[in-house]
Amino acid sequence: MAAFAQVSPDRVDSGRAPPVAETTPEEGAPQATAPIIPDATFEDALPPLSDDLNAPLEAMPALDEPQAQAPGTVATAGQGDLGTAPAQDSELAQPLPPLAVFDATPPAEIAGEGGDRTSAGIPYDMVVQGLDEIDAESEFRGLSALKEGGGKAANGAMIAARAREDEALAVRIMKARGYYDASAIATIGQVPSTPGRVLVTLSATPGPLYKLGAITVKAEPTVPPDLIRANLPLKTGDPIEADRVQGAEANVSLKLPQMGYPFAKIGTRDILLDDETYLGDYTLPVDTGPRSSFGTISTRGDLAFDAAHVDLLKRFETGELYDSRKVDDLRDALVATGLFSTVSVIPRRSHEAGPDGTERVDLLVRQNAGPPRTLAGAIGYNTGEGFQIRGSWTHRNLFPPEGALIGDGILGTQQQGAGLTFRRSNAGQRDKTFSLIARADHSNYDAFDAFTGTLSARWSYDSTPIWQKRLTYSYGVDLIGTNESVYNFNVGERKRGTYGILALPGQVEFDTSNDLMNPTTGYRLKLSLSPETSVRGAVRPYARMLIEASTYYPVTDSLTIAGRVRAGSIQGIDRDDLAPSRRYYGGGGGSVRGYGYQRLGPFDPNGDPVGGRSINEFALEARYRFGNFGIVPFVDAGNAYESTFPKGSDLRFGAGIGARYYTNFGPLRIDVATPLNPRPGDGRIALYISIGQAF
Template identity: 55%
Template sequence: MIMAAASPLPLMAQTVPASAPSTTAPADEEPILPDDEFNARLPGASSVDDKASNSGTDSKAALPSIDDWLDQQMPAQGNAQGSAPASGTAPATGAELPPATEPPVETELAQPLPALDSVTVPENVADDDSDEKTPEVRYATQLDGFGKTGLEDEFRAASALVDGKGKAETASMVQQRAQADEQLAVRLFHSEGYYDATALASLDQQQDGTLKAILSVTPGKRYKINEIVIHAPETIPPGLIRDSLTLKTGDYIVATAVEAAEANVALKLPEQGYAFARIGDRDILLDPATVTGDYTLPVEPGPRGTFRTITTSGEKQAFGADHMAVIARFDKGDLYDSRKVDDLRKALVATGLFASVAVDPVQTGEPGPDGTEYVDLHVDQEAGPARRLAGELGYGTGQGFRAEGSWTHRNLFPPEGALIASVIAGTQEQGVSGTFRRSNAGKRDKTFQAGAGVNHQKYDAYEAFTLGLNASWSRQSTPIFQKRWTYTYGGEILLSNENTTIDESGENKRLTYFIGALPVQVGYDRSNDLLNPTSGFRANLRVSPEASLQGNVSPYVRASFDLAGYYPISDSFVLAARTKIGTINGVARDDVAPSRRIYAGGGGSVRGYGYQELGPKDANNDPIGGRSVNEFAVEGRYRFGNYGVVAFVDAGQVYESQIPQFSDIRYGVGLGGRFYTNFGPFRADIAMPINRQPGESKFALYIGIGQAF
């Protein structure tokens, strides 16, 4: 067995600067003073001291100056070279020295420097060593001792050795991974209650040159909780803290379970009025003799509180505290509940008017009812952009292209008073409308809406120019708050000039209808998602008493019922189904404006057929609508990542009678694709009719946003 060690670093090479180039090699010169004569002239330390003592001078006296010493040495050097004048002679004068001369001028160097952009620097290319790869160390990982603890898979998911996939640059790197896994194993076993666990890593050299990294774990015994002690004052209701702490004697001391139990206490106390509860640091005293631990938790619940007022601040505010009190689901004096605080925060976010918003409790210290203390809520807000542009694009066979765009100022009339301007541009429909909408109008989730619009529709069944006024009160779902019960009630007045077919003979006439309606709609939603449901069901009932004035007054009632269900076969496959029945009661079909009759066919109805294509037809094979309908659909939805495919079968028919006959049912089959986004799936479906009739297309295409149902 070997333990790999890090290899020493290579020495750093030093680069000596190159000397200036010379055109001629220097001639061999004799030294000024030979080595043996230099050593002989050099006095030793002892001789210096002796001279000093003999001469009566101090050896530590001041040395002669450099100039004096040079004057003493010059004669000696002259004798050694045989060219200096004798001692005592005057030094040579400047006249005796060779005349100074200017160095020869190099004509090339005297030329002006070239421009920088014309200088070509030779490119030194290093040798290509890309083919030379650092030798790789291969190793295998062996885990011993995990046994029946059930922790091996969790360890492997975080192991450095396993993550390395048996490859490393050096043996030292393998050793570092093994040491890291030692610490990981100990931490993991301690977190699961094995507080006596130890781990040892080693490396074995194999015969084939590879390494084997062996991690041996000794778990030891697993500790259990012996005693649970809570240091806290009594709460209301009694035992609230202990009941919220989901630990009991005999449980294994598992870190995640202990942390989850403490988090539950921190969650439950604010739900029961203790807005400022604090959880202290736990203490677990282990006893190796009994393999148990005594658990102690200090808790400071703080005062029990009740709601009082809402305050708000922010440089740019969407609306004030008065409207926030309308949105809140509590009143002054209600017991503080953190769930209601979270609900208020979510409701404020759902308005779409805030760039940021935070809701925090404020301790007042003022007494409230029943021995409580008042708690205020402070909302720190920053209003976001109030204007929004939105668009929708779709295509359907028989309906053509349809694009709808809208501009909205969501807070033009505070609080939450919006102005919406919409435009519809399509191959067979055009229109403009304006709408005023006030959300949370006097009550949470209640919306008032009033609008006016002009619309033109031209389909095979009819052509209509319509002017409309409408007003309604509603409670509707949003992506943040999907409500179980929804409703809408209101009224509308329509003035419509329509080109209509009187009977099956195909004779057309243009008539003007004055229509009044009082529509009511009630919905019940138990699905798990508003835009992309995968489980649950939805039901919707719509009843609209109406009166049509065209010559005579013709009262009648339009009613429809829709039911859709969703069943997950697996995580990626959902089976969805839908059914619908509808009726018009109290009037003959020809007395109903064509735009108010019942039709079927198209992307939201029976796929495989054009828009409004099913049902009775005139002599020109154009649909003329009916007074009753039934529809059925079954769809299998398979999703993989952000994509999906669907296969579906749709069926339905429109009848002239008031009650659906459930006969002569027409079917369509098809396939579709989905691209899932955060705001719902993009949908593209293609379908073909079964037993196609003359005049019907071989296939139909539908493109839109959201599931078909």
């Protein structure tokens, strides 16, 4: 195969015969007539002429009557004897078929097997020289047209076009890194050892590196005076790199609205290069706009709630210096309500000065209310609890502002129930929630069989997937009526009993972890306290307490070690006077895995758990993640005790391995565990399926 070379247009040979020059005779000059020499062969081919002018003409021979050719004559393809006439083809007289029935499928020999037209292309290799000196070869190869072509092109012109594109790419990359005298050239030739294979060599010459000289900012005075320059991280002597310069300007665009200048605009930079000193003087014009403070809030559109409730969500005061971060915070709070299909917060100039000399900026909230109703469902399985199907219907704004009505139900092999909840989000204070709950449940476990009705009121300050807070709390009141089966150790049999319970539950949690559903760093501390009174023949006050701590340590980006410890105690009441559903039990997916749900703790003579007044639990996991999947080996330990304080002895251990599939709302958890020191009646394998990590 011949090597590719550039050819000048004036050297291109078209293959045509040279034109004949025409000579025009001068006007009035005598014209010489060349003698006409008859062609004997041509004359012999014509029929003889008769002297009788009135004689009829002889008929021309038909095409299908071949005429004898004179020796030495050559018949032209598709042409008969000069004395023959073209035959009439009956197919030509037929009308053309309509275009709609024309078959445009190319023949097999043209289309090729499977339509692969690149199989007959020209293979090529690429060599890059000079870019590795400035650490730019990797970036170049990631954008290269030749590289993207996969080492094959349909023809040589395509290879040349890709090479020209890569020349321009190499120059752009070098200039973006401060090499403004850069050049690049691509040469195309054969691979010497492989006939038919092309070698493209791109040679880059960066030239000298240009650096920043004088740095000038053109802007109106600011407060403080050096606000722009202090937030423009460029200094004399820095390379004039595009990423560095654009990043510095972006930082100014970000910082000015955070420091009271919501309408600041960055102008077009000017860099004057000196090819002798290789320095570039940099000038940046900035239109700061007025220094501003927060004014009023108004809203328009398809409203989910009015401006007064929007004002409740803000974390700034009227007259406070404008800060775009607080505007973004307000926008996020509006999105977090879940009541909008679209919502925006737009600063508007008022052209009115405030008492501190700043201009008041009013915020316009544009709302477009979204569908308020939601249907949700979940399914899960745990050994000891069986299958559970949960569903809920929510109207998030039935009682504006943000007054939701929620109906939920659970259908499981061992638990069934339904509830109705009224929930007011951002109730009088941002992020504070008030709830009224009415529930009816049936629970059928080895430990107890209970029919329970609950009325609750609760105030809470909670974390959500959008807003994760360090300090959260909740407090409220529960009124519970429950009829439960309980083993009576005095008579030696299980009997049913009815309990009336008044509880004042409270909880405080401090959370430094980085994620609610899948933490990989930080720690959590949680304290729960519930003073309660149980009525069953007599009034018996007591207190339930539970403390829990968990920590998360990232060994690598893929591996996290997680640990948890939990301890609980019930003070002021005998175990047998306590409703079985209010006692502590161990075992299950959220406790010591490997043991059945509520199977850790004291048992009655029939081998059924009866619960205790204290509990302790320990857990250690190694969470290894690869992509959207993960593997989690774990070890758990713990037990429940009849005494009011947990013991360090008689711990039960479980171990296993889990699989994780990470979704955008949390990891799907599948854990398989086995007890390491089982008791008679404990199963060998336990399976747990749920959403979220174990802790």
